[in-house]
Amino acid sequence: MGRRALPEEERKLREAARKRLWSAENRERIRAYRRARRAANPELARERDRLSAANHKKLTGATTRPWYFANREKAAETARKYRETHKNEIHEANQRRDLLRKYGLSQEAYSSLSARQGSLCAICQKPESVLDRKGRLRRLTVDHDHKTGALRGLLCFRCNTAIGKMSDDPARLRAAADYIEAASTTYAPTQTPTQTITGDECKWLIQ
Secondary structure, three states: OOOOOOOHHHHHHHHHHHHHHHHHHOHHHHHHHHHHHHHHOHHHHHHHHHHHHHHHHHHHHHHHHHHHHHOHHHHHHHHHHHHHHOHHHHHHHHHHHHHHHHHOOOHHHHHHHHHHOOOOOOOOOOOOOOEOOOOOEOOOEEEEOOOOOOEEEEEOHHHHHHHHHOOOOHHHHHHHHHHHHHHHHHOOOOEEEOOOOOOOOOOEEEO
16 A cells, blocks of 8 residues: 555645754754855845845734734833843944944954954044943944945044044145144244234234
8 A cells, every 4th residue: 555645734744844853953054054155155145134134024014013003002112121121232233233234344344353453543542432322432433435435444433533524635634734733833832812813913922
């Protein structure tokens, strides 16, 4: 007698169980294969991630949207509690997302670059000291060429803002440095203006 043909639904359940068992037994092998595949073709991997996220959002939205509209207050309260209890995790996730979205830089690559600079600004050679709006110490800012998009290094908030205000123009930055150096030798530190002057004349009172 031949083997009894299984009903289609039972066959699918058995096949799914077999695949889950195989995946559990070969978890590390699967992870190694996926890491190698991503390393070999990162652009394709990012495109797969984008499509997968879009598809997931579409599928879950069809089931969660009706519940959300029927339970808006409960959903808002749940979201508020989650934000309150997971502030650090959310902040770190936002940083990782911004690095990848703005500069195509992973958190690992950013950490490696920061370590090479000794966690210091590439210009002033000092650690970041500026706080963000929520009182957290800012991380060093990724500096890049706005024309080519090429990454140049990590800068503190003040240095990054300064070169941005100067339009990343080396000649302008050198002229500013020359101006400050010349001005520091022209006037003595104890000199103060006697009054507010308009025009070219300025009288100085030597204390």
